[in-house]
Amino acid sequence: MHNVSQTSQAPLVEYLLRLGDNALILGQRHAEWCGHAPALEEELGLLNVGLDLFGQARHWLGYAAELISAEGGQGEIDADHLAFRRDAQDFRNLLLVEQPNDDFAVTLGRQFLFDAWHYHLLSALVEAKDSRIAEIAAKSLKEVTYHLRRSSEWVTRLGDGTEESHARMQRAIDLLWRFTGELTEADAVDAAMREAGIAPDAEALAADWRDTVAQVLTHATLTLPDFDAWTYRGGKQGHHTEHLGFLLAEMQALPRAYSDATVW
Amino acid sequence: MSDAIQLIDSDRGGLPQAGAEGDMAAVMAVLQEVLDPEVPAVSVVELGIVREVRWVEGRLSVAVTPTYSGCPATEVIEAAIHRALVTAGYADPHIERRLSPAWTTDWITEEGRDKLRAYGIAPPVGSASKRSLLGPEPQVPCPQCGSLETERVSEFGSTACKALYRCLSCLEPFDYFKCL
Numbered sequence: 001m002h003n004v005s006q007t008s009q010a011p012l013v014e015y016l017l018r019l020g021d022n023a024l025i026l027g028q029r030h031a032e033w034c035g036h037a038p039a040l041e042e043e044l045g046l047l048n049v050g051l052d053l054f055g056q057a058r059h060w061l062g063y064a065a066e067l068i069s070a071e072g073g074q075g076e077i078d079a080d081h082l083a084f085r086r087d088a089q090d091f092r093n094l095l096l097v098e099q100p101n102d103d104f105a106v107t108l109g110r111q112f113l114f115d116a117w118h119y120h121l122l123s124a125l126v127e128a129k130d131s132r133i134a135e136i137a138a139k140s141l142k143e144v145t146y147h148l149r150r151s152s153e154w155v156t157r158l159g160d161g162t163e164e165s166h167a168r169m170q171r172a173i174d175l176l177w178r179f180t181g182e183l184t185e186a187d188a189v190d191a192a193m194r195e196a197g198i199a200p201d202a203e204a205l206a207a208d209w210r211d212t213v214a215q216v217l218t219h220a221t222l223t224l225p226d227f228d229a230w231t232y233r234g235g236k237q238g239h240h241t242e243h244l245g246f247l248l249a250e251m252q253a254l255p256r257a258y259s260d261a262t263v264w
Numbered sequence: 265m266s267d268a269i270q271l272i273d274s275d276r277g278g279l280p281q282a283g284a285e286g287d288m289a290a291v292m293a294v295l296q297e298v299l300d301p302e303v304p305a306v307s308v309v310e311l312g313i314v315r316e317v318r319w320v321e322g323r324l325s326v327a328v329t330p331t332y333s334g335c336p337a338t339e340v341i342e343a344a345i346h347r348a349l350v351t352a353g354y355a356d357p358h359i360e361r362r363l364s365p366a367w368t369t370d371w372i373t374e375e376g377r378d379k380l381r382a383y384g385i386a387p388p389v390g391s392a393s394k395r396s397l398l399g400p401e402p403q404v405p406c407p408q409c410g411s412l413e414t415e416r417v418s419e420f421g422s423t424a425c426k427a428l429y430r431c432l433s434c435l436e437p438f439d440y441f442k443c444l
Contacts, residue, residue, distance in 0.1 A: 041418030041428060048420040055334025059363070135364035139333055142366060142392075142444050143424075150419045 011192035012130075013067050014092060015199065017082070018189075018236055020060030021093035023140075024083055025244070026114060027053035028251050029101055038104055045150065049111070052143040057083070059136040084255035088244045095235035096179040098244040102172070105158055105165070109172030112151035113213065117183045119148045120208040124200030133198055152216045159220025170222050179241075181231025184209055189236070282353030285319045292317070294352045295326070298344050301337050302423050303441075305383035308341060312371025315362055324349065325358040329367045331444075332424045368392040369444050380441060381407045386429065388443040404440050406431035416440075 009017075030050025037043030061079035069076050096114055101107045122144055125137035158169040184206035186194070193199035210227055217224045234240070255261070283290025295317075298308045308314050308328070316327040326345060330338045342359045349357040369388040372380075377387035389402040403412050411433035421428040426439040 041420075044422070044428070045418055045420040048424040051334035051336070051424055052332060053334070055330075055332060059333060131364075135366070139330075139363050139366040142368075143333060146419070146442070146444075 010067070010071075011189045012196070012198075013064050013071075014189045015193045016060050016064035016067070016133075017092040018094075020057045020064060020079075020082070021091045022097050022114070022118070023053040023060065024057035025091070025093045025247065026097040026111075027051070027057060028247055029097065029107070029110075032101055033107070042104075046107070049147050049150070052140075052147070056136070056140045056143070059139070063132050063136070080255070084252045088240050088248055089238045091240065091244060091248075092236055092238060093240075093244075094179070094182055095232055095241055096176060096183065098235070098241060098247060099176060099179060100243055102175070103168060105168040105172040106175060108151055108154040108158070109169060110176055111147065112155045112216065113173075113176055113180055113183075115144060115148040115151045116212040116216070117205075117209045118144050120205055120212070121200065124205065125198070128199075129197035148212075155216055155222070156220040159217070159222040166221065169220065173217065173222060174225060177225040177229065178231050179235075182233045182236055185233065187236060282355075285322060285324075288317055291324065291326070291349070291354075294348050294354075295345065298341075298348045301340050301344070302425075303380070303383070303385065305379045305385070306372070306376045308345060310373045310376030310379065312369075312373065312376070313341070313367060314345075320358070323356060323358055324354045325360055327360045327362045329362050329365075331367050334424065367444070369441060372441075384408065384438060385426065386438055386440040388441050390443055392443050402443065404429055406434060406436065407438055408436045409434040414438075 027050040030046050030053065033043060033046045033050075035043075037046055058079050061082045065078045065082055068074055068082075094114070096110060099106075099110060119141070122137045122141040125133055126141060128134045128137065155169060158165040160166070161169075184202065186199075186202035190199050190202055194201065214224055232241070292309060295309050295314055296307050300306055300308060300311050303311075311331070313329050313331060314326060315329050316325075318325050326349070328342055328345065338361070342361065346357060346359050370392050372387065380387045384407050386404050386407045389404055401416060404414050404416075405412055406414050406429075409431060411431055413432040414429050415432060416427060416429050417437065418428040420426070421439040425441060425444070427442050428437065429440045430437045
């Protein structure tokens with residue numbers, strides 16, 4: 001079994017893992033709703049959004065796996081290997097996407113906070129100088145535009161709904177807010193990707209995300225938390241909350257138990 | 265003609281003659297028979313996912329683009345195209361998956377739209393653009409009775425590419441092929 005090392009990877013590989021892991025982990029959270037959603041139509045919606053995200057994860061992780069394989073030292077690996085054979089500290093997803101589903105408001109609140117960021121990020125990555133990244137981003141952006149539309153509608157409907165739905169939506173935003181800081185905070189990997197003509201300017205991305213969030217939350221009659229509040233960080237660098245390990249244990253159980261299986 | 269040669273002939277007797285290199289029409293005729301497994305009313309050609317047909321050093325190569333990133337039918341469709349071409353006599357055709365430019369419902373042909381409607385699925389309304397994705401809901405005519413009095417039930421229907429609607433006139437629920 002090969003471990004994807006934490007520190008020695010090229011910034012491009014790190015960046016692709018971030019993109020792929022965000023989509024993979026959030027997609028897995030959606031898959032957990034299977035058989036549990038409040039209505040059949042919403043279950044279809046949640047699982048189809050998850051399916052889009054799995055498809056995107058496959059593209060990003062497939063590219064990352066090619067680069068890791070070409071670099072040598074870790075053997076020939078593929079997207080499945082990255083998804084199913086890495087441990088929590090090797091994942092590079094945002095803390096936000098690994099948070100538990102909780103209730104429908106938290107699931108949709110998490111989706112909205114992520115979609116608003118994902119949409120603006122992909123809109124910029126369409127112009128990336130790396131053509132593989134640009135084409136995966138262009139493909140993903142169409143789907144994510146629709147995701148943002150859907151999650152914005154739900155935040156608005158619940159926020160500007162009944163007393164209970166409003167309270168639950170506000171609770172969801174307040175609960176998740178402490179994980180949003182790293183969405184807009186650039187580290188050395190982001191800076192290197194910016195330098196390479198791939199990642200967008202961090203401040204411009206932050207401003208776009210804040211605009212969309214402020215606009216939708218205000219429209220939804222919700223109280224906008226403080227953008228400068230203290231937040232947790234570390235997901236992008238592999239320091240996760242306790243929730244990721246449990247998610248991976250479920251997601252990876254089968255491929256790890258039957259590691260010689262070639263057909264599922 | 266000797267018996268031996270006839271035997272060899274009869275071994276290959278079930279296989280039709282493939283079109284000659286460069287004969288696009290012959291290839292397209294084969295692809296026209298390959299249906300989308302999730303919407304078996306339209307062919308891969310009518311769906312607009314066949315992006316290029318060419319010969320590379322004598323080998324037939326067909327470029328196919330996925331509809332959605334996570335479309336579970338992607339591999340099934342590629343295998344079906346491969347099988348259809350081999351059955352039609354093309355030896356070892358290459359199926360290339362191509363992401364760019366990203367598929368749009370604008371590529372669904374007029375015949376494809378008519379077939380979707382006849383199958384009970386409302387085809388995409390208008391043209392794909394950011395505005396159509398973030399703007400107001402389109403007015404989707406009911407594929408059963410043609411009424412414009414319809415409403416959306418859910419953003420997603422039986423597959424990622426469709427939304428669920430219902431007709432307020434004839435009361436039938438129906439799938440709408442979203443504009444992407």
